[in-house]
Amino acid sequence: MKGNLLGRKGLLTGVIIILFLFILPFIFPRFYIYMTSIILLTGLLASSCNIALGFGGIYQFHHAVFYGAGAYAAALIITKSSLSPWIAFAAGPIVSAIIGLIMGIISIRLSKLYFGMLQVSLGSLVWVIVYRWYSFTGGDDGIHGIPLPEILSSANGAYYFTLFITGLSMFVLYRILKSPFGSVLQGIRDNPLRSGIIGVNVKRHQLMTLVIASFFAGVAGTLFVVVDNTVFPDMLFWTLSMEIVIMCLLGGWFTFFGPMLGAAALVALRTFVSSFTVYWALILGILFTLVIFFLPNGILGYIEQKFKKGTEVSVDRG
């Protein structure tokens, strides 16, 4: 998949990364397997956000709601009903998509920053419901020790499941972006008015994008249930949404794999730096400021630019 972005070198990098991810459980201790699982699903979360944010130009400021909703839906179905956990895993993303649709219908009437503000408000409502409804959601405590199917209950099982589902989802997202649907989406980002005059129903297209983005956020949320066996209200809190936006910007929000890279950076930073100091967010802040100043297209955006430079110059302008 990376091959389309960086040519032959990129393809090689992609293959090496996939191979590495595959054999990782045989080399590294359990802690790193857990961390890599978290990176993968957080990367999927950021990538799904970036479909709307980077490629659609929609200010998706409260993406965490769909992540948390998917996780809670899966967790609640497993713990409160007698249905199979696999049905719960399928239901998570669908519930997210439905919430995405409802919130989208309300907020897509507005555009740009106003859309973002309304989304944050509506999302906070969902958060409050989860946070306060003790008898159903467990409130502040969340839900712990969610029972999983046998095959997923080991760290390795959860890891490979996450790897497979993340890979599959990323592939689907990539295909969506490369399809006419994705081209129209980028056209709308470029200029919504101009898209209207060539017959594109801008609002409906954006709404469909929001539903797709929420669906895959729900997939990521469900994966979190698999990896961590817990859910808690912070998963829907708006600060996580800001972290997701930072992941997208850090990695490069006009690139496909940028958010994944940003997620890896953020998760690694949180894990390692927070063992030295509680002020890990300070380090993140400084890093983020530096990136904004020196690499406005994000880390991967910068790398892509570097690689492309040789070819771009030779483009004759007719």
Place this chain on the structure above:
Amino acid sequence: MLSVNGIDTYYGLSHILFDVSIRVEKGEIVGLLGRNGAGKSTTMRSIMGLTPPKKGEIIFKGEVITGKKPYILFRKGIGYVPDDRRVFADLTVDDNLEIVYRREETWNKERVYSLFPALYEIKNRKAGFLSGGEQQMLTIARALMGSPELLLLDEPTEGLAPLIVKDLEEQILKLKEAGISILLSEQNIKSAMKLVSRAYVIDNGRIKFEGTRAELDENEEIKRRYLMV
């Protein structure tokens, strides 16, 4: 085919168009001539629903379309080529055509490329890297992908080299032969006179003249006062 009946359009509080009426019959090219700031683009934008008029009505193929959204008008068969001539810079030429809503199959990529062979040769290039003339061709090609019955061309020759203007004029005549009605706005009266069969002259948001090409050609007064000839 199109009749604009006494429309008044505002930008916020400023009154731009005063009682503008225009008629376009099937298969003809009608000119909308006037100086910079006379109200040509606003008239186009009003027809396309980008700045809906506050008074008057617009009828297309016997149906009142006043106040309808631009994408619906496009789907009804009105193609619009704005004067800012902007393409989707991040997309390739091919993708710029790909994303258009297909109303019917009268026009497809092959037909559009055969009208603009120059575009076919650069179809995988990002549209942001095209020259002005190529971008203009692409915006027209893009409008054609929707198989329009009426094409609104807003100053298509503005800022283009004379040689390219000549090419473009030929292509516009080919569109007329293909049965597309065209409303063409122009400052460049010389170029317009080669194409149109009838013309309106607009100044300060009011229609000052209406008549055939021959009538306009003879009317030195109008040409001197409003078209700086």
